[in-house]
């Protein structure tokens with residue numbers, strides 16, 4: 092008998108008992124649906140996280156000033172005011188692999204346009220900031236070095252701020268008020284979405300750092316909250332960190348063996364952690380899904396054993412009319428394979444549906460890889476073969492005379 | 499000679515007890531013969547028929563079917579032999595439930611290499627038509643009378659055109675009219691040259707055969 096014939100006969104024999112076949116396949120259906128959905132959801136979630144991280148800029152280095160130290164008391168990171176414009180210029184000048192660098196001075200203020208007002212955070216930076224953050228302008232233009240030098244009252248609005256101050260109407264070329272001082276809006280930034288921890292990156296006003304320091308904060312100091320740097324490649328991350336560290340230690344005259352008075356952080360740690368967590372989640376859920384597949388397989392084995400017992404006389408008859416033992420082995424093996432294969436197909440449908448729903452409700456990208464579908468199908472067929480083998484072997488081992496005599 | 503049994507014995511082992519079912523049987527059946535086997539219950543008739551049908555191997559002795567020694571053949575070779583040379587008819591018909599008459603008749607051909615679906619179907623239609631079941635092709639066994647079921651079973655036994663038909667009490671579950679029909683059919687088949695060996699308890703059924711063998715306690719009398 093060729094394989095297609097056996098397959099046809101198996102399908103016919105299973106369709107004689109459609110209700111039972113479906114119930115038998117239910118375990119596999121659930122198992123495969125779980126595998127597909129879990130992998131799709133897991134991959135969707137982690138890619139959503141990755142997108143958010145890369146929206147912040149993945150090959151970024153951020154330098155914070157160190158903690159202040161006074162007579163044994165140490166403040167938190169950033170409490171010291173030792174990250175200066177000179178440091179920034181030195182790094183810009185002497186470090187390799189830099190793409191762009193910008194100082195950041197943080198602040199906050201109420202912004203007002205006509206009858207609307209909105210409390211938001213201020214980022215005092217230089218024109219390169221947008222390049223560092225890989226951030227585009229939705230409309231309008233960036234400010235320039237000249238604006239930095241003269242501390243012009245100009246600003247760029249984050250998308251949320253623009254939306255809040257003037258819904259549906261462009262603010263470019265108009266004047267808004269920040270702390271009751273008029274500021275010229277040069278541009279509106281493209282939306283960037285939330286960070287991985289849910290902070291709205293578009294709720295910000297970007298302006299020249301000199302303007303923020305001098306005009307809004309009334310400060311004559313040239314120190315920064317942070318310096319943010321983008322690199323040409325993540326591969327050079329460690330080298331650049333070392334270079335900057337050595338440079339700042341030298342500039343700040345830190346003795347060998349003493350602690351840094353600054354901190355350099357990068358995004359790789361966060362990326363790694365998130366990847367680890369999502370890998371772990373996927374692994375865990377896959378284990379659960381696999382267990383349900385095994386349970387489904389045992390269900391198939393159980394019903395196939397019942398079926399072999401019920402069809403003992405059929406088996407005896409087939410042997411009498413010339414079936415070889417391997418024909419019977421194959422017949423029952425193919426039956427359980429078809430059972431679990433069809434279960435697998437239905438399960439795929441259910442799983443893809445579930446994944447779509449979950450992805451839709453969470454706004455994740457839908458990632459149903461052919462890879463995971465293939466794995467699921469091979470798995471379900473494999474479950475059929477593995478758990479179908481024992482019943483099939485039992486069938487093939489029956490004695491024709493005894494089987495024919497069975498009532 | 500189609501069948502030649504020499505000194506055939508068959509024991510069943512029950513624990514360490516040896517239960518003899520056949521004791522040194524000698525039997526020759528020529529091509530074209532029609533033999534009825536009679537005897538008391540437990541005399542070994544079915545055991546003998548199963549041996550003839552290559553469903554079982556003798557404990558001792560030598561069995562030549564169609565000039566071929568079969569008592570030493572392996573299981574696959576015996577299966578092929580049953581498929582080509584032997585048709586079985588059972589007391590309880592042994593048709594596959596929820597399977598049409600046509601498909602039941604086709605069954606042995608699934609295990610014969612080289613048959614296409616069309617050829618299988620053609621042969622089954624031909625035989626069922628011949629056995630008067632022309633308008634019962636797609637009936638399931640439970641939609642047929644006992645006599646009709648047995649005729650489907652006979653069509654199945656004939657489908658591979660074997661030289662030998664073995665029947666264990668083929669009329670045992672039928673009323674006398676249906677039994678007579680089956681026997682008339684057997685006579686016809688025999689007239690075409692098919693060899694038949696049939697176990698029966700009823701003398702008037704045995705009367706249809708060319709000769710009758712009587713068994714007692716595992717020997718032929």
Ligand SMILES: Nc1ncnc2c1ncn2[C@@H]1O[C@H](COP(=O)(O)OP(=O)(O)OP(=O)(O)O)[C@@H](O)[C@H]1O
Nearest residue numbers: 510511517518519538539540541542543544545546
């Ligand atoms: N599988 C078996 N195990 C043990 N003993 C068996 C087995 N099959 C048959 N026997 C014994 O062999 C003997 C012959 O049995 P067999 O079935 O051939 O009798 P029979 O002539 O067909 O009887 P009946 O007319 O009742 O069908 C009996 O004594 C029976 O108990």
Ligand SMILES: [Mg+2]
Nearest residue numbers: 543544545666
């Ligand atoms: Mg008997």
